[in-house]
Amino acid sequence: MWNENQLTQQLKIKYPIIQAGMSGATTPELVAAVSNSGALGTYGAGYLSAEETREAIQKIKTLTDQPFAVNLFVPEHVDVDEAQISRSIDVLQPIYEELNINPASKVNPTEINKFEEQIEVIIEENVPICSFTFGIPSLDIIKRLKDNNVKLIGTATSVREAELNEEASMDAVVAQGSEAGGHRGSFETPFHDAMIGTMALTPQAADTVNIPVIAAGGIADARGIYASLILGAAGAQIGTLFLTTHESAANKAIKSAVLNSVETDKVITPSFSGKPARGIRNDFIDKMLDYQDSLASYPIQHALTSVIRKAAAQQNRPEYMALWSGQNTRFNKEQSTQELVENLINEIESLRTSL
């Protein structure tokens, strides 16, 4: 079954299961454990500097000799609107005060240099696979990565975005359905038009593009992976299920919130970052509901709330943390990453022989 798979052959992995590169929640240990189990671990470096990215990659390489991926955020042009920043700080002020912290002092929104520096790190460190969220890099960058034998995985939230990834020579594309937790990768299709469920998005994307499609969004057990393959995907990407592993970087409060959540607890909010993202509803989200028009845009809002999220973690105040989570958390448990991946693989085999 697996050895005929276009995706596993291309990425040189054993099983077409990809652990999503959730920036802030992955660790070198998580990534290496996934890759050592025959699936593809992904380090989420979206929010990191080039140097932090390099350190993580070097650590991963000490822990595994198997292929792994690094996920980067493709930067977009952002106009810094000082009035908007002031308005957002005013709205956030009561929370800064409650947590006894100062507002974020400087905001560096464009991050284009950082992205290009990260690309150099990917090449210098011989990272085998690089995946992208929030867009498609320039043709120059794509060529440079390909010339250096880096395999490229894009992210699409509509069939049109999958086509754009194929046109840009991505080796594979994640078709990310509306069930997904955290930020989705929409870049061409407006966010709300792109709220397409995985059951609908996967077969339509798979039939339209010729590159392998990786289904994502709401997949949290062997049944979801196997169903994705049936729907026409060449692989499946899983995020939230890895949040509660021992190796995840999510803190205890986040793990506990995810473990105790159900599918109706998750809402879409732009309030943490300026971009809509799915998380467990909490006081922060509720308090910001009336001020959606006063928030700064992405990634400025992310910078303005970063001190809040950091202080909330230190003070154990989950009501002010970003509890990113997909819609399928009833199968989450505290376990080792190796155990999680091995169980998934065994269960897929049983499913296959039982049907």
Add this chain to the structure above:
Amino acid sequence: MWNENQLTQQLKIKYPIIQAGMSGATTPELVAAVSNSGALGTYGAGYLSAEETREAIQKIKTLTDQPFAVNLFVPEHVDVDEAQISRSIDVLQPIYEELNINPASKVNPTEINKFEEQIEVIIEENVPICSFTFGIPSLDIIKRLKDNNVKLIGTATSVREAELNEEASMDAVVAQGSEAGGHRGSFETPFHDAMIGTMALTPQAADTVNIPVIAAGGIADARGIYASLILGAAGAQIGTLFLTTHESAANKAIKSAVLNSVETDKVITPSFSGKPARGIRNDFIDKMLDYQDSLASYPIQHALTSVIRKAAAQQNRPEYMALWSGQNTRFNKEQSTQELVENLINEIESLRTSL
């Protein structure tokens, strides 16, 4: 594979494929063709009177001796707010004028008597299966139907709603994901909290309740049906794919709009009926965007726009029709219902042997 299936045994059907009871779009011919092919046809009677419901049932019985279902809307209590009705008529006035019609003259919102009369028709006509949308009937009605050997299928849009259906002794429950077209059946979970994709909803519902779960939402080919079974469902319900069959009641303009739509064209709008529903974006939806707070509630808004939808159909003005549609329409084609169902069944068999 099929003969061990709890759902097919219970409903006395050959294949666990259910054609959704889309009120206004089904015909006795459509329902009978589905049932004659070994799947379950469902007549959508939600908007019909008891007498119209009886006529349709009697017609279906002349066309098939196989089990079929009738879908009913469970009524909810509605306060008639005359000021709200006037405001909505004011908002709709330019469209009434453009179509050269008079505003809806009388509004009969509660419809509770109609529902009870429909239940009597179901029993008198020995309808084998009755399915419900927008809620769970009273325990008295459930008992009366069960005493008369009518099998009952409820609709859930969250795991909690699936549990409530099980507690109410439904024989099976449709777990309807956010990809679904038209109105979804939410009744306990608020609509936006219940926007859960089929990939996430199906396994979580299937693992929670003991009655058979029927997956729905975004399923439009054999892969979707087979994937639903893998995810833990006992069957799959398909709606939009049947809209473009020869036997569908959808008019030419609706069929053409569905055939030419893609997944990003569909939006959720409360403007046609007062309840949020998924359809292809058109001028009516766009024109109402700024007046969401001025519209009447369900089902009053439905009555107020019914003259618009009727005139739009007569005048071939799709921009004012309700173009209900799910998120997976790229597999829609004009074909006979029998051909559609037979192809699905053959393709499921090939999938099963290929994997």
